[in-house]
Structure formats: structure tokens, C-alpha cells
Amino acid sequence: MVSKRRSSSVSKHAPASKAHTHKPGVISDDSFNDLLKPVYKGKQLTDEINTAEDKWNLLPAFLKVKGLVKQHLDSFNYFVDVDLKKVLKANEKVLSDVDPEFYVKYLDIRVGYKSTSKTKDLILPPHECRLRDLTYSAPIYVDVEYTRGRKIILQKDLEIGRMPIMLRSNKCILDGASEARMASLDECPLDPGGYFIVNGTEKVILVQEQLSKNRIIVEADEKKGIVQASVTSSTHERKSKTYVVTKNDKIYLKHNSISEEVPIVLVLKAAGIISDLEIMQLVCGDDAAYQDLFVVNFEECAKLGIHTQQQALEYLGAKVKTMRRAKLSILQEGVEAIATTIIAHLTVNDLDFKEKALYMAMMTRRVIMAMHNPKMVDDRDYVGNKRLELAGQLMALLFEDLFKKFNTDFKANIDKILRKPNRASEFDPLLSINIHSNNITSGLNRAISTGNWSLKRFKMERAGVTHVLSRLSYISALGMMTRISSQFEKSRKVSGPRALQPSQFGMLCTSDTPEGEACGLVKNLALMTHITTDDEEDPIKKLCYLIGVENISIIDSASLHSSFGVYLNGTIIGTTRFPSKFVSSFRNLRRTGKVSEFISIYTNLHQKAVHIATDGGRICRPLIIVENGISKVKAHHLLRLKQGKFQFDDFLKQGLVEYLDVNEENDCFIALYEKDLSKHITHLEIEPFTVLGAVAGLIPYPHHNQSPRNTYQCAMGKQAIGAIAYNQFQRIDTLLYLMVYPQQPMVKTKTIELIDYDKLPAGQNATVAVMSYSGYDIEDALVLNKSSIDRGFGRCQVLRKNTTVLKRYPNHTKDIVAGMRVDSEGEPIFQHQSLGPDGLGEVGTRVESGQVYINKCVPANATESILQQGSTGHRETPVFYKAPEPSYIDQVMMSVSDSDQALIKVLLRQTRRPELGDKFSSRHGQKGVCGIIVQQEDLPFNDDGVCPDIIMNPHGFPSRMTVGKMIELISGKAGVLNGSLEYGTCFGGSKLEDMSKILVDKGFNYSGKDMLYSGITGECLQAYIFFGPIYYQKLKHMVLDKMHARARGPRAVLTRQPTEGRSRDGGLRLGEMERDCVIAYGASQLLLERLMISSDAFDVDICDKCGLMGYNGWCTTCKSGEHVVKMTIPYAAKLLFQELLSMNIAPKLKLGDVFN
């Protein structure tokens, strides 16, 4: 191990001369090319291929194809390329009520390019949209066919609106752009994309987690003795939920639009299964136990006297709640209920209810099974029962809603015109189409910018779907793209949905979840995952019949349960007597690429079922296929991968690697390591560290830490100040934190390299001494070395944006920017010192509190028209700088926004050196504030004269158990001495033993503990000190942003008490508990001073006679000033008295003498 590393570290410096060739047609992505270079991160082509270790190279290959946020991009691409066309197809015709001859038919829809040109339309580059507060969007074109008079006309490339474009999707101009091209567009090549830019803000549509649609979920309530099977049917038109429930051990069907529960036998009869025997066969098969449980249900139906389908349908029809305008007969209602309402996702053709009857019978069977054996219920929290909803699906829902509205408006407009009896010219409907073109654009924009998804069709009103992309650090942006939010209510106190599910293994990160209320509900994707998009069902169905599935429509009900049912997306399509043979032949077809690799198939022995899933939103991940105990990925495959001759897709095509979703994983035996392979193993893990996500992947040696510490680090890694993107200096964000000298960590992980954290790091390698020093290090406080700070340790910049719009008013006046004012000597006045002649702050000048950096003036008269107004003057409304510390003007941008108003953005910069109270953290959830800054000569030093940058108190270790941090120190120290970067990859990384060996070889103690000399006395310290580099992050919480004090200041209008909070220069509250202390102590004068005099003292005139308040020495109640007394009370008390008066309660004050 050690010798190998050495040899490679030497060759690292040799220039990589071998040019590497790309496959034609493959998108070149420069950042990933590095990963495939002959010499990369200390590995080179000539190194021997070891399948057990080098199979991890599949991971960079996977990420090269899939990218870090591929789930978002895939989903959006599917939406614009496929789903959009489906939506159009579903709403393709606009007809007129007036003219039966008239029609408009949509033929095709495209986003971003016209039918005539093969290339994409030129749209404004994303960075310009960010700067100018615009929306990054592309036009939506449709091809229409319509009638004009008697003619049928084909119109192509009609723009109906603009679609916000997801960055780096295939409609984005950044798609496939080289690094140089990205740079010329002011875009960071490392930026993952996957978000939208709407009105200049970056918006992410978070992945939403939901219970899977169109699947049966069986649940039991043991207390109430209820078993229920439910299915949420979701179609383009509606969403509904159908239940099959037990009530007093009898089974009923329940649905929202059926007023009461209907006996299941009756429903089955209504669905055309009239024979009791057939019902029994369909539900129970020949299982006597099931039959016993079910037989009671026939009785109820017989009691109701229902024997025929007609009777059943009429019974059902009477129970249906309808809101239809046209009245139907009861029978028709019943037919309608079975055909469309119940289990709505199954479509009924020609009133053939067989499929639906079977579905209901299967639901009933599942209920019976759960009644018979309570363990046969489903787990709601099982990841296999969840589906993830992504940006594309949400956009599709929204677009369809808007498109429908667009069409109804269009139709109304056409009808209006067609209704006119004699038109002057021939009617051209396209003239009225453009009027509404804004609806789609603004509807999409509004939904994304506010996050309110309101869909009329489903009566859905969902808020908080989108979030502003957090650009605090590269990691926070990346973490946001992999985040999954659950629809589950945060307030409910159930632990189930929050708990870590074993089925999350490899799919969702085990560490990355927030603390507190959203704990366990907000999750993150693991590193090597893929979220499926919808696939066509019909070809799969046909394929199943071809490879030996007996079609369900021709099976007799008696033999239905004797063999395995084959279910396609939850619906039974047939049976097979040889499930394992069927499954393996299906898998073979998938491995050879005959069907999509994302279709999963698995057997469920308990249900005697083979399930095939083609729906979207399933999480899946690639695994190496193992046959006969031998991994199919061989050394020569990996060699070709390294040489760049192989892509990840080649591994898929050759059947070496396949995707498994959670359900199929359950059906497989997956070995973690190659050494674990044996006969019955079916798959091999590509790399165990992929159980963690991108954010948790930053932690070195996480497998040595106590698990909550890793979770804490996941939260803190997002707050670390560092480099944000290559275009960070081009950005004008509301708030931007940057580190002046970020360093890549000494102890890296493979994940760090994969997500390019080493290129955009957030932290510095500090030399840490773990010892007690000075007493200013208690409670996790850190001691910092002043010289290190002088030399740039922890130095950061804070950039803050200020936006001003110069408005235009209807009376043709507009806001202006005035120049600076000068004093008698011609020098600018203090307030205008940083201004230039144009009235804007000059770049590079310093602005202090009270100074102006945009000298804006608004017209004195903005309402009256110019003709009648007298004054044409302007009033100064300058933008002041108010902060305790001065800033420098970094950038000033002037542009024009969407609404043709001048837009001014000023970016202010502060450079900060660490100070007392600034927060720092290592990568192990160990945060602390700076407690004292010490001169270098006072700090301990070792034999080489090395002083620590940070001293950390050793009490931080025993209870936190962050052993990973200790190993990071040793590995880091070994790396420093050896001139190499060491790895702390999860379940791998540099071995502690090797690291100790290096330390000893370089003349240090194996344990990482050095003998130090005290800097103050110069003597040796009596204990050996754990001493070495640890990667430290500076967190965004800095005292400068928090410090606050006030003597006098603003007061609230209503109560006249001091305002609250730092932002309003508020007072510091003497709260209830503090008050209690003062009372207990007996300091009544202090109490009076704090609670009244220093707060809201108010002089009132009180009439001693009537006890009410008067004013100006006059009592308005008594009409005299005789008994009026002046006294001081809190204004809040006065307010209370007056409020009580206003509701007819007269509080009267009885005054007594103080000296009685």
C-alpha cells in the first residue's frame, strides 16, 4: 500500500502527456475528463488493475454520465421532450360551440427551438438573467392546424409563452458547453445546475417524497381491529382514493364520492362477477382459512336481496354523491361509478369491468391475508413504497393546468368573435391566440418564484414547493440539489416516518438530515442514485405475454391463485406458473438492453406475485452483476474504463452492471466486498462509501465517529465559508461569504474529489494542538494564534447587495440620481465622500456608517401631469450605509429590468479577520467559538519550532467520541511530512497503521503526540501533546453580524416600549425570570427603573375623584381640574386602561399618599 502510493506521488508531477481520446458523440465535460486522465489523483494507467479496489472507478464514470443532480435534469428533460407532448395530445383540440366546422388542433410542441432550425434559439445567458433580475426562459412553440373559412391552414412555430429553463438541462445553452465556453458565459463549470432563474433569483424545486400512486397499501389498526387496503388513483384528470376496509370482520368498499361503505361482494357483483363461487375463487382461491374469513360477506349481500349485476349497480348508484349537471338514472350512476370513480387509474373500455373486478378482488384478498396473518401488512415508511416527485412532474402538472386555462380562454374568445353575425373579414383565430400568451409565461414564473403550486384540476394548493438556492457555500448549493422533502406533517409526533429505514441503504444518505423539527423528514440522496422517469407500459405488457405470462383475461378464476400473479405497476396482467424462470428471463432481456434498464422486476413470495414497475420516481442504484459467485466486471473492463474506451453505459449495455430499485434489491443477495462473494450472491456493491451522500462525503473517517456527529457536520458543512463557484466575483448576490485563502483538505475523501470540493473548498488546514491553554478554552472555545491570523488564517469576505430601481411615473417624471454636494472648499461633504460625479458610489471607495452610496432623488410631484404642476423639483431619498463597520464598494451595476426601469445594484464588501467570538468547526461536528487570540511567542512549540494555529481543549473528545478527528490529525500529519494528500474515505482511506509508520519514519512519535515546549516559560510540557493538522471550517456566524448594544433608541409606536431585535436597534429585554430575581432580591427601585423609567414612563393626569384619566390638568368626566393629580405610569398601563374603556369597562384608580 505504502510503496504504491510513493511511486505514484512521484509520477504525479510528471506532465500528463498522453492525450486521451474521446468517443465521438459523447459530450465532453472538462472537469470529468480529469478523472479519466492517464494520471489522476496519484493513480496511473500502468498501475496494476485490482478489481476489488479499482471497481470504484465505476463511480466517477457513473457521475460523468449522470452528474450530481442528474435526477433534476432527467426529470426536466423528460418533461420538455416527452411529457409536454403528452399534455398537448391530451388537450389537442379547441372547438367552438358556435361553429361546428371550426377547430384548432395542436400538432406539436417544442421548447427553445423552431421546427425550421435544428439548433437551439439564442436566449439570454443565465448569468445575465441573474444580474438583470430576469427569468431564464425559452419560447414554447406549437404547430397548429386550424380552419379559416373553408380552408385548413397549418401554422408552424407559434409562440404561446416562455418556459423557465432548468440550468444545464438539454434546453439550456450550457448543455454540453466546454469549460472555455462556460467561462465566456460567466458561468462556473462546477456548478451542478438543476435550478431555475426566475426574476434573477435561483430557485430549486425540491424533490418531494410521496407514497406511491396506483399501488395497494395494506394497513392494520390493531387497537380498533381494522384492516384496510387503500389505493390512491392518479390520472391526468383526477386523484381519488379507494379503500377496502373491514368493519366488524366484514369487508366493505369505501370511496370519497360514495356516501357510505358498500359491501365488497355487492361491488364485485356490480362489476360483473355475479356468481358467489367465482367471487370466492377470485378472492380466496382454494385456501380454506381465507374462505372461512370471507364467507360471512356473502350473507350481507344476500340480506340486501341483491343477486344480479343490475341490482348491484342500482344499489351502488343510489349511494353515489354526484355533482353532475345532467341527471343520470340510478343505474347509469352505478355504471359510471364503477367505470370512472372507483379505482380511477384503470380505464374501462366497452363497459368491460373484468379488470377492475379483479383489482378489487386482489385488494380484498390482501385484506383477508392481513386478517389471517397480521404480519401481511405493508410498511408505509418502506422506501420501496415511496415515489419521488421531481421538478419535471410538478412542472407538467402546472403546465397542463395553465394550458387548459389558455385553451378555455382562447375558446371563449373565439366564440365571442364567431357569434358576431356578420364579420367584416374572414376570421383568423391566431389573431386572438396571442392576446393570452402572457398567461402561461406569468403562470409558470409566478409558481416558481412564489412556490405556490395551485392546480385547479386537483384542487391542489401546495405552498413551499420551491426554495431559493442557498449559495452560502458550494456544499450548501449542492446539498440543496440532492434534498428530498417529505409531505409528512412536521408537527405530528410519530417516529416512524422520521426513523432511519434499513431500505434506505445506498439510496438515501444515512447521515444527512437536519436536527430539530424536520429531522428525518428532510432527507438527501446518496451519491450513486438515479430516480426513474415514466416508461411505457404497453410494450412491457406485450413482452410479458411473449415470455410466458398467461393473459389475465383468459384465465379461469379457479386457477387464478394457484400460480403466481404478474403485476405491472400494481395491476394484475396475468399469471405465471414458473415465476423464477419468468423473472430471470425478464432480467436477461433487461441486461441485454431489450427493455429499459430502469424497469424493475421482483417476486414477492408472501403475495405469490411478480411485480414489474415502470413508473417514474423510484430510486434506484447501479450494482455489479455477479454470476456463479464471480463478478462480471473484470480487470480488463476496468482497464478500458480507465483508458477512456469504455463509458458507464457500456457496462450497462454489456450486462455487467444493472440498476436495482429498492424492491428489487430486496429480491437479491448483494455482497459488500469482493471477498464476500459466494454461490448464492447475485450482486456486488460498486463502492460501500456510496451509502453516504455528497455532503456527508466530506467527512474524513466518518466510520470512526459517533453517528450524530456526522449528522451535525452535515448541517455545519453547509454553513462553512469558502469558495462558492468559479464565477463568484461576477455574482451579485444578496449575501455572499467568501474565504480569502481557502485550501483543499490534507485528508480528502474520494467523494471530495468526485464533487470537486477540492476545487471549491471551504476551510483551511490548521495545525492543532489538543491541550488546555489559558482557561479561555472552556466549553469548546478555541485559542487562535495571532500570527496565523496576521498571515491570513480564517480571513473572509462578506459581500452584500443593495438594489435600487429608478422608477418612471405616469406623469412622465422619473427618479434620478443626483451628483454629490460639496462644502465651501469644494470638498464633498462627509455623507457624499464615496460618491462619484454620477451620484453612485465609486468602486473601491470606503463607505462608513451614515454615508450615501446611491444618491437617488424622487420627483417632488409624481401624480399631477407636467402641464399643470408648478414645481419640477426632486426630493433626495439617498441610500445610506448603516453598519458599525465600514465597507468597500465592490461593484456597481446599472441595467434595465424587465419593465424598462433602470436597475442599480451596488455590491458592498467587507474583509474580516477572525476575532473573538467567531465560530469555527472541524469536519466532525465539533464547533467552537474563538475564545482568545494569543501572540505566537506565547504558544507552545515543538522541536522544529512549529506553533499551533489553533489550540483545542481535549475535553471535546471523550463525550463526543469523534475518533475520526483524531485519525484525521494523524493522517494529515503523515501527509504533511510525506508530501502527499491522504484519504479518509468512509469504510476505506489511508490506514492508521500506515500513517503511524510514516510518522515514525519521519522521526515523530507513532501516536501523533509531540513533546512541546511552553512558549511562556520555555520549559518542556510534562504531557505529550496531540499535535497536527486538522481541516477547520469558518462558519458564517460572526460576532460582527451579531453584536448589539443600545443606550437609547427607537420605540414601538403602540406601546412606546423599546423595539425588539438587533435589526431594529432594539433594547435588551429584562424578562420575567430576571424580574423575579430582582423582586426576590427586593431591589424595588431597580425594578421601577428597569420596567418603567427606562422603558415607557408616561405622565398622566388622573382625577382623584372619579379615578379616570384626564389631560392638561383637566378631568373631562368631572368637568373640573380640582382633583387632577399628575403621576407617572407605564404607557402600556395607560393603554390598557383606555382599551378597557373602549369595551365599556371603566378601570378607576384610587390614589393614596406615598407617605402614609
Added chain:
Amino acid sequence: MVDNIVRIKHDRVENTVSTDYPGFHNDNEDYSWDLTKFKSKFDIKISYISERVANFDLINIDTSVSNAFRRIMLSEVPSVAAEQVYIFNNTSVIQDEVLAHRIGLIPLKVDPDLLNWIDNSVDEKDKFTDGNTVVLTLDVSCSKNPNASKNSTDPNELYKNSNIYAKDLKFEPQGNQLEKFKSPVVAADPNILIAKLRPGQEISLRVHCILGIGADHAKFSPVSTASYRLLPTIEITEKIKGEDAKYFQKLFSTGVIGINEQSEAFVKDSRRDTVSREVLRHERFNGKVKLGRKRDHFIFNVESSGAMPPEEIFFKSVRILRNKAEYLRNCPIGR
């Protein structure tokens, strides 16, 4: 008799504090300060000296004194560094504050004795004079290199002045500084990268360099590091022979342990040892070897940052310490 060996144990360090002062020991020896006695015992051995680095031993001196030298070298020996940076134009990507900070940290080759201290009581405008300030300027603008080959991607070839180094800081002599300084003021290390430029970008600034001490800011510290270590001692208490001796030899830094003709291990040069304490981990040498360090033998290592030769820095530290003592003696409390 005082034991002046710091004992290095596997888990702790013992006998770290010197006790040779009157009243600590009950023996009849005289531990009071005696200059002649000190003179007779004290010794300096210089083992290596160069323009930048000096390595020398102070032998038989108390920890407090040698530590004072170390501390003074780090933070109280004055040196010259940039203090004020007046930026006329900076269109590079690097921000003004960061640029100023970087320039401040560049060690300059100026003899600090040639400058006076800044008088902070004087008005800002008259504060800087030719007697106390060195002025440097930096005027660089980057342009395209017309002779660059077409498909070159190397910025050094494509552009002129794309990298700004410390050597680009130009000395602007004020008054009689040219005669006084003899040689122009330059950066001690000419190839420190200050900033990178691209065509059209320009940096134009003026730097005022003044005298300061390391305690105020690390840029005024004349040393990269100045520190000492104690002389290691190795005492073999039981004979180690044959294979064991060879193994024993490997547990120390090279050249520390020798093996004689009887294939016995002996201490050849304990000064070279890094005291990795590796030997204490091995059971078979348990009780056979004692590690220690001589408490009054300091091996100093002074690395100058370039303004002065290291020995001068040391001499200055001695002078400063003497001035401090002088000052204390003149204080009312000292009399």
C-alpha cells in the same frame, strides 16, 4: 547536585523545571547568580550558519534567558514591512484589501537600523518622512503578447505581465535614501507571487514601508521561525548486542546509534536524534535505555525571513533583553 536531565518517559516528561536557584535545595551548594561562574560554564557552539539560517547551541544557560531570546526574536526585534498601501488603480480580480495584505507580508531586504520609528503623535500627512519610510511602487498592466503562437494556452506565453511578483515592487528613494541604503530596497524573495493579471487589467499603487515589531503584526517579525530544542541524551543502561543492536539502531534517527566491533550498540551522536520515543514502545528494550534531554543545552534554530542575517537577529535580541534589564534596574522597584 542538581539533575539537569529532562526524563523522557513513554507517557510523560519528568523533571522539566530547573531548580538551581537559592533556597530550593537543602544541600550546601551555592546556587546564587555569579557572573564569573556563569562565564566559566557558558558556551556557544555554532554548528551551521548561512545567509538565512543559523543553528547554534547555547550551553549552560537558564531556560528563562534562552526562552527570552526566542520570544524577542519572534516578536520584538524590529524589521521593515509595508504598512500603508495607496491604491491608484486596481482592475485585477484581487481585491484592494487582499492585495494590500499580500504586499504587507512580503519580507523586504532593508536594514532596519537605517530607519527611525514612526511618530504616531504627528499628523497623518507629515507622519511619513524619508527618515522613517521606504516607498515602493508597483505599476503593472497586462497586455496580449502579439508574438504568442496561435494555439497556445499557456498564460505566460499568451500575455505580458500576467504574473506580478515581489520583484516588480520598485524602490522609490526619498531624500538621501539612495546613499544611506547603499543598495536599493528589494524584496528578500523576488519570486513571491502577488497577483495575476489578464490583458486590460492594471495595478498601480504606492507602498509605505515602516519599522515595526512582530508583536504588532506578524509581517514585522524578522524570522520565519526562531526556536530551540533541548539536546537529546540517550543512556544505554544494559548492553544491547547482535540482532537486538541492529534493531535498536533502527529505532532512532540515522546516525544516532552506532554498533561497535563487539556488535554492541553505543550512542554515536545523540544530537541527531528527533526523540521519536519509538524505542520505548518495544518490550525487549524495557529498562535497557533511558531517554532524556539536557535542560540547559539549547539547540537554537533561527531562520531569517531575509532582511537581516540570522546572527544579527540573535544579537539584537540579546541587546533588547539587555535594554529591558537595564530599564528594570533603573525602575524605582529595581533599586
